Amino acid sequence: MTSTLEVGGARPPASVSRAGSIPPSCLHDAFRSAQAWELANGRPSIRLHVGEPAFAPPPAAVEALGAAAREGRTAYTSAEGMDPLREALAEKLERENGHRTRYDRIFITPGSCQGLAALMQSVANPGDEILLPRIHWPIHLQQALLAGLRPRFYRLDADFRPDLEALEDAGSERTRMILVNTPSNPTGAVLERPFLEAVLDVARRRGWQVLSDEAYEHFVFEGEHVSMASLERDVPEEERLVYSTYSFSKSYAMTGYRLGYVAVPNAAAGDALRVVQEASIVSPPTPVQYAALAALSDPDATARNHEAVRACRDRSLPRLVEAGLLRRVPEGGWYALLDLAPTGLDAEEFSARLLAEHGTAIAPARGFALRPELDADGRVVAVTEDPRLSTLVRVAFCGDGDQLETGVDRLVALATGGR
Ligand SMILES: Cc1ncc(COP(=O)(O)O)c(C=O)c1O
Structure with a gap:
């Protein structure tokens, strides 16, 4: 799948800088969609699209x-x-x-x-x-x-x-x-x-x-x-x-x-x-x-935060494995990459429905494997998406444990609803 960029054609006009030719991050797109939903609905969404922790600085x-x-x-x-x-x-x-x-x-x-x-x-x-x-x-x-x-x-x-x-x-x-x-x-x-x-x-x-x-x-x-x-x-x-x-x-x-x-x-x-x-x-x-x-100088901070994220992971992610959406619980980090192929929906469609119908934001993964084509000046002239990522979404598990559980429940319900 090749998307022609707004700079248009096979070559950006001379006035477009290298920075101006680079696609925005898909994470910022997910962020903006969640904000728009929150504004329209007057309440916070369940925010599984960003790596924002539930714990506070020391x-x-x-x-x-x-x-x-x-x-x-x-x-x-x-x-x-x-x-x-x-x-x-x-x-x-x-x-x-x-x-x-x-x-x-x-x-x-x-x-x-x-x-x-x-x-x-x-x-x-x-x-x-x-x-x-x-x-x-x-x-x-x-x-x-x-x-x-x-x-x-x-x-x-x-x-x-x-x-x-x-x-x-x-x-x-x-x-x-x-x-x-x-x-x-x-x-x-x-x-x-x-x-x-x-x-x-x-x-x-x-x-x-x-x-x-x-x-x-x-x-x-x-x-x-x-x-x-x-x-x-x-x-x-x-x-x-x-x-x-x-x-x-x-x-x-x-x-x-x-x-x-x-x-x-x-x-x-x-x-x-x-x-x-x-x-x-x-x-x-x-x-x-x-x-x-x-x-x-806070000797326990990193261990406390590690345990908080581990607890979220252990509480909610096995559910996604059981539902056939995650191959294994991630060994580290704050994110799990789910494959929604069993739902028959693509990641964009699924994420949009999960947000619109269930107030839960996740990040479609297509932006995690873009292949830019560059001109001699290093400007992006076209971007190819990797079709293998079209059913993948990223879920952050560093946030509040109850919110994560509710979000995962809604996600699994939407994913398995039609089966
Ligand atoms: C892989 C990776 N590297 C670096 C960062 C940057 O973190 P910061 O600039 O907040 O230190 C992030 C933030 O999400 C990240 O996910």
Whole structure:
């Protein structure tokens, strides 16, 4: 299925910029539909379309944010962020992630999203290729296209893990980097150590840099979270390949604080990233950095939040497996990717009915595997959808447990109603 973009024809007019040619994220579409329903009906929908947690930021973080603002600790910091926070994060990475690094390899970023975008700009050049998983978070694709990168896609197996046999041949001589996201949004897959070792092995052989998105590091429910960078802890810095991004949004429920961090492999990588940060953010927000320091001092926060999401998962998702809509309960992350094929409805139609008739919002998955066709300037001239995703939807299970249960009941009722 090929959709012709509004830019029209096989080539966007010269006045359309690269950014203007990139399709909006399907997640924002789902968000807007739910908002419109809420406005029309005067009540909240059951919001299973977004990863917004039911739990709150650590009270100490809230207090520290307010105190910093009240006390005027609001001046710019360096582009990299405050040193005490970077030092605390270097310790955390060593202790929790087995990632041996130094405080001056760490950059505080306004959300890990900005860190990912900045890395794509600082590591690669326009025209270079980036490898993304076949099913990916749509923002990764937007970021790559904005940086002028040409995406290629690597195959996934039935459990949404990289198909290692195909990986070696997934790139070309123009491939510069590979993105790995574990636990994954939207699939919930967790990559075990042997997978990550194999990916790193191929990357080293092929000369690819590795971008490791670990936003859901604290939400692994089966097995353990393995940080890609821990696999090269004994490699000399100059030979390291892994760039890691982490977030406070999920682990500490600080989504709107906009707070994440990046660990770069060596000094040269830091020099390049610093320029991007100087030019795009000047510095990360200061009161939020004080909130981060306070959040890190809450010893139980991440375990509490992990348990809250696990409880939701265990309470409601087996129902979806029993109904034949989910192959297995996800091993990690905040999302499950359901296949509605047994209902005979496509994902868009099903999601629209679930919202209109049952006030429950979910995200159709077609936007998680778009294939853009680019012109020589990296502008998108056409987008192909992967028909295998036409019956898939994403359901977030990080929210309120009762709401999730009600939403799942309604979803199963609509899915099985006609059977
Ligand atoms: C896979 C993935 N990476 C990164 C992020 C970005 O998180 P933030 O910018 O809030 O740190 C998200 C948010 O949903 C995500 O799902």
